[in-house]
Amino acid sequence: MDQAEIEEAIGAGRVVPVLRTPDADGAVRAAETLLAAGLTVIELTATTPGWAGALAGLRRAHPAAVLGAGTVTTAEDARRALDAGADFLVSPYPAEAVRTVAAETGTVFLEGGFTPGEVAAAAGRGIAKLFPAHVGGPAYLRSVLAVLPGARIVPTGGIALTDVPAYLEAGAYAVGVGSDLVRSPDPAKAVRELIEAAR
Secondary structure: OOOOHHHHHHHOOOEEEEEEEOOOOOOOOOOHHHHHOOOOOEEOOOOOOOOHHHHHHHHHHOOEEEEEEEEEOOOOHHHHHHHHHOEEEOOOOOHHHHHHHHHHHHEEEEEEEEOHHHHHHHHHHHHEEOOOOOOHHHHHHHHHHHHHOOOOEEEEOOOHHHHHHHHHHOOOOOEOOOOOOOOOOOOHHHHHHHHHOOO
């Protein structure tokens, strides 16, 4: 897939699971469950021990899935993610080193930011990640989009499953959901409900 197709897939999926787990095995199990339930985009964070190996394994098992590496803040981790088969990179804040690697390799990069200026800069280069989104909630996203019409913004951080529809209604390009989804007693059911809510 090229950059445009990957960006389109992120927006079309509407929900991006952000997998931050205590170990790589947990991340793989969660990813397998969510992919089987119908999601096509998965983000595995670089704070998970053994994340690069887990990402590489998921790439081999699911060649058609759109896989990303999140919480990437260094050029070294950005290159490790790409070597493992990542389709996109995500940072929690403006990260010049990661931005440089993404630009050099033609990789989709969701750069994090919180202030309108940070979000505008990231959105001007592609898709912006609004983090931590729960601080301002959907109302903050709506206010940012009022001055950045057309910006592609993915709010992430502290978002409950029940809040996803509100962020989508506020104009989110997609919504990143982490621990609330992983801790769900029935992730497959939660995914189906999210997909239905996103329509």
